[in-house]
Amino acid sequence: MSEIKVCNSEDLQEGGMAYRFNVLYNGESTSAFVVRVDNEVRSFLNRCSHVPVEMDWNYGEFLDDSGRVIVCATHGANYDATDGQCLGGPCAGSPLVRLHVSERAGEVFWKPADLVTVPPEGIED
Numbered sequence: 001m002s003e004i005k006v007c008n009s010e011d012l013q014e015g016g017m018a019y020r021f022n023v024l025y026n027g028e029s030t031s032a033f034v035v036r037v038d039n040e041v042r043s044f045l046n047r048c049s050h051v052p053v054e055m056d057w058n059y060g061e062f063l064d065d066s067g068r069v070i071v072c073a074t075h076g077a078n079y080d081a082t083d084g085q086c087l088g089g090p091c092a093g094s095p096l097v098r099l100h101v102s103e104r105a106g107e108v109f110w111k112p113a114d115l116v117t118v119p120p121e122g123i124e125d
């Protein structure tokens, strides 16, 4: 599958708000997000590994004050925002599902793959 533009680079501040977009995960409509951590774009399915619910505190807010940890709003699972690994809490060792994203010429792109694909209605959230 070819790459899809998700947002502009300037939409993502280091350790700041995420940019949400829609995906199909295993045939089911859900959301995903991209954040900038250590000046690299990182993207995950917006689905906690504890209970399959969205994790934002407020729309597009996932990171704690350090800007390096994703905290699930429901029961507080902690994930490493660089790779989605569980750092502690109810995720109990289970990581987030990671999406393939890259950045070039001021734009951020997602490469759909495996179980995470483009919904028929497009990715705009």
Ligand code: FES
Binding pocket: 048, 049, 050, 051, 052, 053, 072, 073, 074, 075, 076, 077, 090, 091
């Ligand atoms: S649903 Fe995320 S910690 Fe329970």
